[in-house]
Amino acid sequence: MDDLRSELNDLKQFIAELKADRAATKEKERREAWTRYVSLTIVVFAVIASIAAQWGGKYSSMTQMSQAQASDQWNFYQAQSVKQHMFELTKTQLLKAGTDAQMAKAQQDFDAKIADYDARKVKIKADAEKLEHRRDIASQIGGKLGLAISCFSVAIATASLCLLTKKKPLWFCSMVFAAVGIAEMIVARTMKTP
Secondary structure, three states, rough: HHHHHHHHHHHHHHHHHHHHHHHHHHHHHHHHOOHHHHHHHHHHHHHHHHHHHHHHHHHHHHHHHHHHHHHHHHHHHHHHHHHHHHHHHHHHHHHOOOHHHHHHHHHHHHHHHHHHHHHHHHHHHHHHHHHHHHHHHHHHHHHHHHHHHHHHHHHHHHHHHHHHHHHHHHHHHHHHHHHHHHHHHHHHHHHOOO
């Protein structure tokens, strides 16, 4: 009978320890419930960072394309300049060797052709400068988005450290980095796009 009472007491003590352990586990879960929100913010930061990366890629491509197009326009400008110069040289040579009537007609033809090249060069130069402006604006917007992506990366890393160390201030710090990233995205999106 004493063995039965002893085992019954051991069983009661085991049940009490089990209840205490269960209560401690529930208390720990209740104290660390905020970590679920940290995990959720990490996911939100990652989604917003991927949106910023998509936008940044768009403006990076626009920067490269505008630069290539501007270079093409400047090459075209140079080609027009070379052709114009050839006409000017030819005009000079022909005017030395012709009669007065021929020289007057040739001079008019050459002057018209040279004026046409001048007009083309003005338009080509304006187009090239417009493309360079577009490149510069796209580069500025891309830079803002690049900074936003960096801020989100730091925010994700800081929030992850928060989960590992269970230090709540790191979570708030990560939110500050994310807020800076969002501000940079807003600034980038409100800039006049080319």
